[in-house]
Amino acid sequence: MPRNLQTESRRTFLKGGFALGGLALLNPQLAISNPGNLSEEKFSILTGPYLQTNFGNGISILWITNKNSNSWVEYGESAEQLTNKSYGKSELGLKPAGRLNCVKLSGLKPGVKYYYRIVSKEILDFQPYKLTYGQTISGAIESFLNTDSTKDEISFVMMNDIHDRPKSIAALLDLDKGNKRDFVFFNGDVFDYHTDEKQIIDHLLQPCVDYFAKTTPFVYVRGNHETRGKFARDMAGYFDHVGYTAFTLGPVRFVILDTGEDKEDVHPVYAGIVDFDQYREEQAVWLQQEVNKKEFKNAAFRVVLMHIPPRYSGDAHGAVHCTKLFEPIMNSAKVDLVMSGHTHRYKVHPPAEGLNRYPIIIGGGPKEGSRTLTRVKASRKQITVSMLDDSGKEVGSYLVNKR
Numbered sequence: 001m002p003r004n005l006q007t008e009s010r011r012t013f014l015k016g017g018f019a020l021g022g023l024a025l026l027n028p029q030l031a032i033s034n035p036g037n038l039s040e041e042k043f044s045i046l047t048g049p050y051l052q053t054n055f056g057n058g059i060s061i062l063w064i065t066n067k068n069s070n071s072w073v074e075y076g077e078s079a080e081q082l083t084n085k086s087y088g089k090s091e092l093g094l095k096p097a098g099r100l101n102c103v104k105l106s107g108l109k110p111g112v113k114y115y116y117r118i119v120s121k122e123i124l125d126f127q128p129y130k131l132t133y134g135q136t137i138s139g140a141i142e143s144f145l146n147t148d149s150t151k152d153e154i155s156f157v158m159m160n161d162i163h164d165r166p167k168s169i170a171a172l173l174d175l176d177k178g179n180k181r182d183f184v185f186f187n188g189d190v191f192d193y194h195t196d197e198k199q200i201i202d203h204l205l206q207p208c209v210d211y212f213a214k215t216t217p218f219v220y221v222r223g224n225h226e227t228r229g230k231f232a233r234d235m236a237g238y239f240d241h242v243g244y245t246a247f248t249l250g251p252v253r254f255v256i257l258d259t260g261e262d263k264e265d266v267h268p269v270y271a272g273i274v275d276f277d278q279y280r281e282e283q284a285v286w287l288q289q290e291v292n293k294k295e296f297k298n299a300a301f302r303v304v305l306m307h308i309p310p311r312y313s314g315d316a317h318g319a320v321h322c323t324k325l326f327e328p329i330m331n332s333a334k335v336d337l338v339m340s341g342h343t344h345r346y347k348v349h350p351p352a353e354g355l356n357r358y359p360i361i362i363g364g365g366p367k368e369g370s371r372t373l374t375r376v377k378a379s380r381k382q383i384t385v386s387m388l389d390d391s392g393k394e395v396g397s398y399l400v401n402k403r
Contacts, residue, residue, distance in 0.1 A: 043067050043122040043135045047205045048101070049142060050213035052220075052240040053183070054247040055149045058106040059217060060240040061116060063139070064099055064201065068123040070133070071101040075116035077109075079141050082117055097123060100237050110148035117141050142214045147182050147249065154250035155179070158374040160187035160307070160341030161223070163366035164199070168390075169207040172373040175388050179375075182249060184212060187341045187363065188223020188259075188307030194231035200238050223307040223342065224262045224318060227274070244283050246290050251380045253299035255290060255335075257283055257326065259308035262318035262342075277321065284325040291333035300380045300402060301336045309340035311356050312349055331357045336400050337383060339363075339374065346372045346387060348396040359398050361385055372396075 048063025061073050074082040088096035088103050096102075101120065108114065122134035147154075157176055162168050173184070190204050208218060219241055226232065236242045243258040260276035263269070290296055310327045313319040319342075330338070335358045344365025351357050364372035364387075371390040376383065380402070387396035 051217040069120040071120040108146040160363040184218040193229030251300035257306040262316040
């Protein structure tokens, strides 16, 4: 049996590393790289496990090791019998053998609690015809409840625009302490820009692991600030969900849009290496297809999650482009609720004749006094939204009744 290794011994100084319709695969180049001179470092788990899911009776378990490894998850319905074993997704017949581990468990039973343990076997030397293994380490046994995607009531909380203030994650979640949520949603701009792996671990992953992410999944979509920095092209490898996607949970069809940058593609700061106009246009085509699906049309409620709101966020190019592309589709599709961030000013905008035909909830900003946690509950009859500032005071609310 592999020995247990607590992640407190992790070394987080390393420099390193959805969307494919919203589901990000590991960056092959990063996954098999070993940043820095780590030959003398003890094999360890840097952070994890942390959970992500699209609620299709499956869950993704992710973790990061400091060296390349052969990794898997052992799991079962009892902590004493972890009889099932699952590896990361093979690509072209090759199992993952890197540092960024993402193992998807599928075919799970709805409403059943599962126990699991992450395991990694160090790869010491990788020759064409000989692979040499080193130490095998494992995490503690953790558990999660596989959500029944057909249940009648669901709930989640939203945070947005944290901007590299990792202490805000625990501070805001403490406002909801004791409540069991189906997921935590990060609606963009968790970071100011992407610099390296250490930033991703220290400013998001480890705070989530410490607070909730071993047992409750989170969903994450980029804001405009996550598109910036030298590491922006590598960050998707650390997540299962980053870009646009859609999923059904209970009475709600969730649609997530990745709204991209707020500046023009030709702005000098991007040096000619971005194409967010095309990316948003691609999503508009996808969104039109999505709203015509039976999963969308037959849902009791339809909720759109997007960082830049489709209105009320100024006249910057990205905001105007989002309005032009997405608002007509969402108006005609009878969207029930949109949840956003970006403006750093919390506000509840009710439906407006001739503009948005749905309420738009915009979360607050990064500074103390303007931070918000938005709590959402949905049944088959109504959605209730309650936005709290960081003192715990309710600063916005909305009720959506079934049409």
